[in-house]
Amino acid sequence: MATWFTEKQTENFGITAKVNRSLHKEQTDFQELEMLETEEWGRMLLLDDMVMTTEKDEFVYHEMMAHVPLFTHPSPKKVLVVGGGDGGVIREVLKHESVEQATLAEIDGKVIEYSKKYLPSIAGALEDKRVDVQVSDGFMHIAKSEREYDVIMVDSTEPVGPAVTLFTKGFYEGIANALKEDGILVAQTDNPWFKADLIRQVYGDVKETFPITRVYTANIPTYPSGLWTFTMGSKIYDPLQVPDERFQEIDTKYYTKELHNACFALPKFVKDVTEGD
CATH class of the missing domain: 2.30.140.10 (Spermidine synthase, tetramerisation domain)
Structure with a gap:
């Protein structure tokens, strides 16, 4: 059976x-x-x-979390991934030659351990010499950092359990402080079919913290509803104003230069979540 x-x-x-x-x-x-x-x-x-x-659809989430902000920033050298113990986002971050150090702050060391064991195609990059793996509370890591990172990516679970604090305005304010003067934040912000209120809340909090705030989407079939959102906060750089010469050829399965701009074109009902009815 x-x-x-x-x-x-x-x-x-x-x-x-x-x-x-x-x-x-x-x-x-x-x-x-x-x-x-x-x-x-x-x-x-x-x-x-x-x-x-x-294993089948992981590339969508990991590529879209990493490449949209990393191509938006002209020279990302130091990157922090909060959560993401499976290593997929780190793998994509390392495809950018400008990155000198990628720090992983994952609270649950068991996620790292068993991802390495059972998901080597995703977690293998955690062994790279440019990666600093820290089994630590991402919220506290952010609180102790100041003007340190070019890009910070919040690869969290849904806002339950240890991830609750990663969806608060105070956390985004801490990220702004941990970023350099031209830094960029991106966070996964769930789906608009079932979690519109969460997206609205996060968008509002990030908008009050960063001069440029934008939401973009991707199709991830094994995530609730299949339509997933990411929220970006940027101090200077607009992801819709990236010069053509900044895009470099990298090995991807989902992300493309053309998709970079297209993913910010939101369906009307998603746009209404952030702009109001």
Whole structure:
């Protein structure tokens, strides 16, 4: 008899995947972690029964989190990723030759450990000499940093458990302080079908903190609704004013130079979330 995993994305809706086997499951100090082998999506990382990443579609999220801000900034040298213990965003960050150091601040060391073991195509870049892996609280890491980073990426889970503080105005203000005078923030901000209020809140908080604030989207089929948003806050550089010569050829499966601008063209109902009805 087949085994299926269902993520209940709302009280009335979920997605289901056929499971071949469970590779590992444990309760860490912060959350329940499980690594599944699925028929459709390959290996799948779950945290508290929520899909974090899969081998088949992981490239979308990781590329869009990393390349949009890194091509917006003219010379990103020092990058911080808060969360993201699977290593996918770090892998994409390292494709930019200007990056001299990429710091990972992941609160749950077990996510790093089992991603390295079961998701080497995603986590392999964590061994790169330019990467500083810190098992630490990203909120506190930000609080202790001042004018240190060119780009900060918040690769968090949904705002539950240890990630709650990563969706507060105080956190974004701390990020602004941790960024250099021309720094850029990008954070994953969930989906507009089920979490419009969250997107509205984050957009408002970031807009009050950064001179330039923009929302962009990507299609990630294993995330709730499939339509995902990212919110960018920038001190100087507008992602819609990137000169052509700044775009360099890198190995991607989703992100392109043309998509860089196109992803900011929001469906009307998503635009209404940030601009009001």
